[in-house]
Amino acid sequence: MTTLEALRVSVKRGGRAILDDVSLRAEGGSFVAVIGPNGAGKSTLLMTLAGLMRSDSGSITINDRPLTAFSSLELARTRSYLPQNPRCEWPIPVASLVALGLTPTLPLFGDLPEAHRRRVAEVLAAFDLLDRSGQAATTLSGGELTRAMLARALVGDPDILIVDEPVAGLDPRHTLDTVRRLAELAKSGKLVIAAVHDLTLAARYATRILALNHGRVAADGPPDRMLDTDLLRSVFQVEARIGGVAGGAFVDYLAPTGERS
Amino acid sequence: MSRNALLTSVIFAVLCALAMVSLLAGRVWLNPSEVLRGLFFPGTQLPSLIVLQLRLPRAVLAILVGAALGLSGAVLQGLTRNPLAEPGLLGVSSGAALGAVIAIYFGLAAASSAIIPFLGLLGALAAVTLTFSLGGGRGTLALILAGAAVSALTSALISLALNLAPSPYAAYEIMTWLLGSLADRSWDHVVLAAPFILAGCALLFIAGRSLDALTLGEAQAESLGVDLTRLRAMTLIGTALAVGAATSVAGAIGFIGLVAPHLVRPFVGYQPRRVLVPAALAGAVLLLTADIATRLIHFGPEMKLGVFTSLLGTPFFFWLVLRLKGTSP
Numbered sequence: 001m002t003t004l005e006a007l008r009v010s011v012k013r014g015g016r017a018i019l020d021d022v023s024l025r026a027e028g029g030s031f032v033a034v035i036g037p038n039g040a041g042k043s044t045l046l047m048t049l050a051g052l053m054r055s056d057s058g059s060i061t062i063n064d065r066p067l068t069a070f071s072s073l074e075l076a077r078t079r080s081y082l083p084q085n086p087r088c089e090w091p092i093p094v095a096s097l098v099a100l101g102l103t104p105t106l107p108l109f110g111d112l113p114e115a116h117r118r119r120v121a122e123v124l125a126a127f128d129l130l131d132r133s134g135q136a137a138t139t140l141s142g143g144e145l146t147r148a149m150l151a152r153a154l155v156g157d158p159d160i161l162i163v164d165e166p167v168a169g170l171d172p173r174h175t176l177d178t179v180r181r182l183a184e185l186a187k188s189g190k191l192v193i194a195a196v197h198d199l200t201l202a203a204r205y206a207t208r209i210l211a212l213n214h215g216r217v218a219a220d221g222p223p224d225r226m227l228d229t230d231l232l233r234s235v236f237q238v239e240a241r242i243g244g245v246a247g248g249a250f251v252d253y254l255a256p257t258g259e260r261s
Numbered sequence: 262m263s264r265n266a267l268l269t270s271v272i273f274a275v276l277c278a279l280a281m282v283s284l285l286a287g288r289v290w291l292n293p294s295e296v297l298r299g300l301f302f303p304g305t306q307l308p309s310l311i312v313l314q315l316r317l318p319r320a321v322l323a324i325l326v327g328a329a330l331g332l333s334g335a336v337l338q339g340l341t342r343n344p345l346a347e348p349g350l351l352g353v354s355s356g357a358a359l360g361a362v363i364a365i366y367f368g369l370a371a372a373s374s375a376i377i378p379f380l381g382l383l384g385a386l387a388a389v390t391l392t393f394s395l396g397g398g399r400g401t402l403a404l405i406l407a408g409a410a411v412s413a414l415t416s417a418l419i420s421l422a423l424n425l426a427p428s429p430y431a432a433y434e435i436m437t438w439l440l441g442s443l444a445d446r447s448w449d450h451v452v453l454a455a456p457f458i459l460a461g462c463a464l465l466f467i468a469g470r471s472l473d474a475l476t477l478g479e480a481q482a483e484s485l486g487v488d489l490t491r492l493r494a495m496t497l498i499g500t501a502l503a504v505g506a507a508t509s510v511a512g513a514i515g516f517i518g519l520v521a522p523h524l525v526r527p528f529v530g531y532q533p534r535r536v537l538v539p540a541a542l543a544g545a546v547l548l549l550t551a552d553i554a555t556r557l558i559h560f561g562p563e564m565k566l567g568v569f570t571s572l573l574g575t576p577f578f579f580w581l582v583l584r585l586k587g588t589s590p
Contacts, residue, residue: 052483076486083480089342090476090531103474104486108467111263136531152477 002028002063002159002191004049009058011044011215018044019055020215026208028159031186032193033202033223036212037236042195043084043164045212049193050081050162062160076104079160080153084168084195086145091136094129094148095120101155120155127151127181143174150181161185163194167201179205200250203227211235224249233257265535268528272542276324279549283320284312287556318448323552324545325451326443326511327521329458329503331544332537334518336465339472339533340496341405344581347518348504351404351497352388352411354515357508358439359415360384365435366422377438378453381509382502388415389501393494404493441512441567443552454506461503462541468496469534476533514567516574517544523581 004026011019019041026032034042047053049060051067060067062078070078080101088097099112099120106112112120124130127147132140140148146166153161166182167175175198183205186192196202202209203223211219211226213235219226227249232240239254284296291299291308299312330348337346348354360380363369369376388411396407419439426432471492474482483489508514525539548566551573555564 047480050484052480071486072483072488073486076484079484081481081484083478086481087478088476089478090533092476092531096530096532097476100474100477100485103470106470108470 001189004060004062004160004191004193005064006049006060007058009045009048009055009060011041011048011053012056017215019048021058022212022215022217023058024049024210024217024220026191026193028189028191029186030191030207031183031205032191032208032210033196033206034193034210034212035196035199035202035235036218040212040235041215042212044215046081046162046164046193046195050079051075052081073104077156078158079162080156080158082149082153082161082163082166084164086149088137088145091138093134094137094140095124095133097137097148098123098129098151098155101152105156123151123155143170143177146170146174146178147181150178154185158190160191161193163192165195165197167196167198175201199227199232203249203251204247227251265529265539268525268539269542272525272539272546276542276546276549279546279553280320280324283323283549283553284316286553287311287316314447318451319443319446319552320549321451322443322446322454322510323549325455325458326507326514327517327545327548328541329462329507329544330514330517330548331521332462332465332541333500333504334520334544335522335533335536335540336468336472336496337500337518338522339475339536340468340493342475343405344523344585345519345578346405347516348500349412349515349518351408351500352392352415353385353500353504354508354513355412355415355419356388356501357381357385357505358513359388359418360505361438361509361512362419362422362435365438366426366431368431374449375453378450378506378509382457382505384415385501385505385508386498389497389505393497437565438512439567440565441514441570442555442563442565443511444555444563446510450510454510457502457506461499461501461506464495464499465503466537468492468499469537472533512565512567514548515571516578517547517570519581520574520577521547523577 006022006024009019009022010017022045034045036042044053048055051070067075099116102116124133127150129144129148129151132144137145137148150166163182167178170178179201182192182194186207203226206223209221209223209226210217211231218235219231227242229240229242232238237257239257241252241254242249243252244250285291285293289311291311295308296312299309303309303313334347337348337350338344360383361377364377364380392404392407392411395410396403423432423435426435471482471487474485474487479489521544522536522540524543526536529535529539551569552566555566555569558564
């Protein structure tokens with residue numbers, strides 16, 4: 001089973017520590033939701049775990065092999081990364097967009113081999129995009145584009161999927177759909193790490209929540225232990241009420257901490 | 262046959278037809294049989310000399326230069342994901358022009374006809390090195406701004422050369438050269454420029470797959486294994502070789518690099534890699550057409566090629582800007 005391990009990772013930019021001594025070990029089959037206020041270092045953590053940003057100290061390994069020992073193509077085949085609000089810059093067809101996920105396995109010249117084309121069709125079907133395959137990706141709605149980008153990230157069948165705020169700007173239906181897909185991927189054995197702002201969603205679908213604050217791990221554990229008013233107060237500086245029971249718990253924000261209500 | 266292959270063959274057929282026309286047309290009109298006899302049974306008769314020594318090298322140069330401009334425009338637009346990008350943007354064209362102007366200014370051109378292309382190429386490489394060291398590795402916007410700064414510097418130095426030109430004749434020669442032309446080019450020019458143009462084009466073609474990945478933005482392209490620093494270096498060097506060599510034999514020729522990719526892009530589904538070959542062919546078609554037109558349109562002296570492409574290209578530029586205003590967020 002795939003194991004991703006970060007050991008005492010720090011990232012400094014401009015003299016300031018954006019990530020400070022972060023350690024994390026996660027295995028295939030889990031869905032790790034990374035939460036934290038704006039500027040906590042979530043995006044930096046995800047980029048560093050994906051090998052797209054150098055850490056200043058500490059080490060990151062996939063299956064006990066340091067990231068630095070991977071070639072960029074090997075790494076591209078092992079993990080997928082989706083940034084916040086991914087965009088498509090040319091009006092290429094959706095099928096071509098999804099096929100870009102196969103770039104690390106393609107030769108320098110020539111069109112898609114037949115096996116790849118079948119794989120693209122398979123993934124398009126799995127993400128309910130078959131009827132959109134010929135449409136220009138720039139004309140998709142936000143929910144459809146998110147699905148297309150997830151399809152792009154998964155078409156190469158990576159072991160690890162790292163996604164930065166996949167549900168930002170989506171309506172409730174597409175938000176639920178996206179998070180459930182991520183949870184299903186984790187169930188199928190992949191390691192999914194996603195930055196999520198919606199704590200209720202994270203608690204309901206993730207198998208584990210990692211809370212970051214000021215670049216440090218503020219808390220790390222299974223969702224039912226993480227929905228805690230004291231933790232929310234110290235990490236997000238909000239007063240909140242937790243309702244429901246474990247598995248169906250939800251968070252209700254009341255007021256910023258320190259403000260008279 | 263795929264749409265892509267169909268488009269490529271259509272443009273290629275047009276290019277071949279135009280190449281034939283360019284052998285026929287000029288001050289002395291030849292008929293096709295004279296041209297064919299000239300091509301396959303070289304002799305010392307006038308038609309044979311005109312075809313082999315004047316028009317064939319001119320047509321070959323037009324195709325090479327046009328292809329270099331069209332291809333590098335397509336690659337730079339893919340790299341920057343900016344539909345207004347073209348070789349002039351990175352300071353390549355003006356760097357090559359400055360090199361050539363230096364050769365003319367100091368009268369070095371009299372020593373050997375190879376000096377102008379040689380210094381032109383050197384100027385292009387120097388400009389690209391400066392652009393890359395200023396803006397490389399810090400994102401595409403930084404690269405574009407660095408290119409604009411380098412262009413401004415080289416333009417200022419060209420103006421300085423014109424300002425301080427030792428004689429009106431030297432100033433006139435610089436001006437004429439800057440206007441761009443393929444008139445009176447010989448096989449020597451082809452031999453000088455072709456290796457660099459072909460090497461540059463080869464470097465640019467290799468970038469295709471990475472340009473496709475860049476459709477997803479720099480972060481995703483990098484996550485797919487694209488080495489962005491290497492890609493930028495490769496495209497800059499490729500552009501410097503291809504456009505530097507092209508500019509140094511033909512002078513400054515604008516807008517081909519801007520227009521050619523736009524003409525073919527909608528027909529190939531906008532995918533950057535698929536634009537490359539058709540854009541190179543379209544660039545060759547455009548320049549060959551423009552070169553034939555300069556021979557046929559007479560207002561007294563022969564109209565310069567660079568002037569002609571700019572006159573036709575500028576309205577297209579306006580149209581692009583107007584269209585962008587409507588579509589971009």
